[in-house]
Amino acid sequence: MSRFSSESLIQLTVFTILGHTVLANLPVERNFFVVFTVWLLLLSLVGGGWPFSVPYGRPFKRLWVSGIAMTLILFTTSVVSYALLSSMGLVSLSDVWFWVIANWSLLFESWPMRHHTPRTALLVGTVFTLAVALGMHLFFTLFPPTGFLILLMHTQLAVAALFSPFFVFQGYPFYRLWRQPRIGFGIFVVSMAAGLGIVTSPWLSAPHIQLLFSGIFLWSVLYSWAFGYPLTRKYGQPVRGFLTVPLAVSIAIAWSYSLTVFLPVERVVELNLYVVLPAFIIHNTFWFRMPFSPPLLLGMPPQQHKKLDTLFEWISQIKN
Numbered sequence: 001m002s003r004f005s006s007e008s009l010i011q012l013t014v015f016t017i018l019g020h021t022v023l024a025n026l027p028v029e030r031n032f033f034v035v036f037t038v039w040l041l042l043l044s045l046v047g048g049g050w051p052f053s054v055p056y057g058r059p060f061k062r063l064w065v066s067g068i069a070m071t072l073i074l075f076t077t078s079v080v081s082y083a084l085l086s087s088m089g090l091v092s093l094s095d096v097w098f099w100v101i102a103n104w105s106l107l108f109e110s111w112p113m114r115h116h117t118p119r120t121a122l123l124v125g126t127v128f129t130l131a132v133a134l135g136m137h138l139f140f141t142l143f144p145p146t147g148f149l150i151l152l153m154h155t156q157l158a159v160a161a162l163f164s165p166f167f168v169f170q171g172y173p174f175y176r177l178w179r180q181p182r183i184g185f186g187i188f189v190v191s192m193a194a195g196l197g198i199v200t201s202p203w204l205s206a207p208h209i210q211l212l213f214s215g216i217f218l219w220s221v222l223y224s225w226a227f228g229y230p231l232t233r234k235y236g237q238p239v240r241g242f243l244t245v246p247l248a249v250s251i252a253i254a255w256s257y258s259l260t261v262f263l264p265v266e267r268v269v270e271l272n273l274y275v276v277l278p279a280f281i282i283h284n285t286f287w288f289r290m291p292f293s294p295p296l297l298l299g300m301p302p303q304q305h306k307k308l309d310t311l312f313e314w315i316s317q318i319k320n
Contacts, residue, residue, distance in 0.1 A: 002228070005228065011226070012226075019271050019276055020259075020262060020263065030270060031094045032082050033270055037098055037278050039077045039081065040074055042125055043074055045298070046121050047122035049070065056118040057118065064290055092137070095149075096136045096140075096153075099133075100133050103160065103188060106157075106161065106166060106167075107188055108180055109180055109184070111180035112181075148199050154213050155198050155213045158213035158216040158217040158220070159213075161220035162241075164187065165183065166298040167224040168223070168244050169241035169244075172238045173238070210266075211256050212252065217273065218273065220248055221277060223248045225284075225298060
């Protein structure tokens with residue numbers, strides 16, 4: 001195991017223990033965790049760490065100060081927006097908002113806002129995703145779904161994460177569609193079809209589907225990004241993806257069902273999506289993995305890149 005993977009394993013252990021403690025002991029409303037994750041994706045993926053974190057913000061000379069500043073901004077925006085949504089009776093749209101921002105940022109790579117300044121991207125991205133979520137929420141209020149909406153969203157995201165330009169297959173074979181938004185639409189259509197097929201399967205129960213696919217979503221991200229493809233890094237795509245899928249799914253199954261010994265199924269889903277995953281993003285993007293090795297940008301190592309050693313050179317480029 002490389003030093004990078006070992007350090008990620010330490011992070012995972014700490015975040016899991018702390019997450020279990022929070023979920024088991026603190027009476028925090030579930031929807032707050034969802035809103036918190038939405039703002040994290042907005043600040044990190046859409047806004048690129050603006051205003052105080054890399055790669056698009058201007059960090060302080062001491063990176064831990066930047067980490068504190070970005071984390072405080074994250075908590076403040078989450079608390080304020082959660083309070084506003086609660087006062088308007090709209091807090092239930094948080095799941096739809098999470099689904100919209102996760103698809104837009106992870107499949108469409110925030111197209112077309114990545115070509116604008118991070119401040120503009122963050123502002124427009126916030127308004128755009130909230131407006132779409134609100135529209136969908138009103139539609140589902142008028143025409144209620146049959147009860148598996150959140151289940152479908154989580155399942156679709158898990159399948160989509162496998163083919164996202166950032167994780168597992170790293171966009172293969174959808175990168176052949178040449179550019180966004182065609183790549184994103186291709187992945188979205190396939191993952192939505194797969195999600196509908198899975199959630200309507202008569203031999204699978206809803207709680208187990210949600211438990212399993214929350215773990216698959218988490219481990220698609222962790223195995224690819226946080227751990228840097230251990231065991232499969234030496235292969236290029238699509239071989240890397242084909243070998244990564246069974247490993248990530250096996251780990252997700254063992255991981256999720258092991259946690260049910262300590263937490264109810266619905267709490268394990270929350271731990272996967274709204275506690276452990278956000279903790280990794282916060283530490284790896286805002287805190288720059290301090291005091292561990294420098295982090296990998298999303299999408300690294302590239303499709304045919306088989307070593308981690310030279311990937312950290314981007315840090316010096318950012319600093320310059």
